[in-house]
Amino acid sequence: MIKLGYARVSTQEQNLALQLDALKKEGCKKVFTDKVSGVKSSKPSFEKLMEYARPGDTIVIWKLDRLGRSTVKLIELMEELKQKGINLKSLSESIDTDTATGNLFFQFMCMLAEHERNVISERTKAGLESARARGRSGGRPKGLSQRYLKISVEVKEMYEKNIYSTVAIREMFQIKSQPTLYKILQYAGADVKGFVKKRD
Template identity: 65%
Template sequence: MEVGYARVSTQEQNLDLQLDALNKAGVKKIFTDKVSGAKSQKPQLEELLKYARKGDTIVVWRLDRLGRTTVQLIQFVEELQKLGISLKSLTEPIDTSTATGTLVVQIFCVLAEHERNVLRERTRAGLNSARIRGRTGGRPKGLSPKYEKIKDLVKNAYESKGSTTAEIMQAFKIPSRGTLYRILETAGVEVTSFVKRK
């Protein structure tokens, strides 16, 4: 049995083009979603998977209706293969019930794996290059411009000992004690001179 699936990204978009193509192909049972391809939850696609049985074929107008990325698509195809369900696209040469269609999907898998490997290699090369130049990544050192402007005021308030650290943090909108101590250190207060104050 052939079971259709159609999806558009928003409520405003129209399913007619996909539904017409699926009906013309003779697909009687069709599930539809109006949800972004980026979202992992597609309620009607999940219902379709519960409905379909071993030997059935899921028919879509185009493969991108199933997922936005090649990785998502490959994961979906692998899931279907485990269930004994085929996949067919009306606008692309994909039909996993045939040897040629299966070959095309396998080529997609190889290309996706190659893409992941290239990305990993580029990331490693970039990190190595940065290390050679003395950069280790992570958050840049120093204060943000906002705290750079007030560091001397914070230092004066802290050294006057007229306010608690909590009061200083509240007055200057400093989110954490660690940030406060970083501001003080940048302003010239010795770390060893920090005293715990409630």
């Protein structure tokens, strides 16, 4: 049972020193680092860390946002860690899932994940019923996989927040092309009028 550190800076940031110093002070035996944007789903060193970690180990980070910017993805990651018996410690937020208080936080995050899945399921059903009421048969649109259908509501919500560009949204959800993103948004019932000009 050891402490494993993870540090990340975005492509615009340069210095890992602050995070590395904190992780070293915490007593991490091995530290993995990435230099990649938080919206990107692929973080090579973090993926290696997940393969390296064993049950009972603790992954230490400087701050929760080092794991990514999407709350839903963070919750899913915490669920995965729990299933593998790996603890998580965030130094800035004073979160440690190896403690009673931290474990309670962990359980709360898992409850949020379950709630989010239920909400998405209900919205998908409501969307299909609304489509049928407008004379559409529903079902999978041509060219959309089951994975895209499952994330359609989340993609729509991210799009309608008007914070991220369509390129960032595609990277976040691993959507291959702009037309596919357009289809996903249409399926979810988003207002995509003037989509290409407005977003790109």
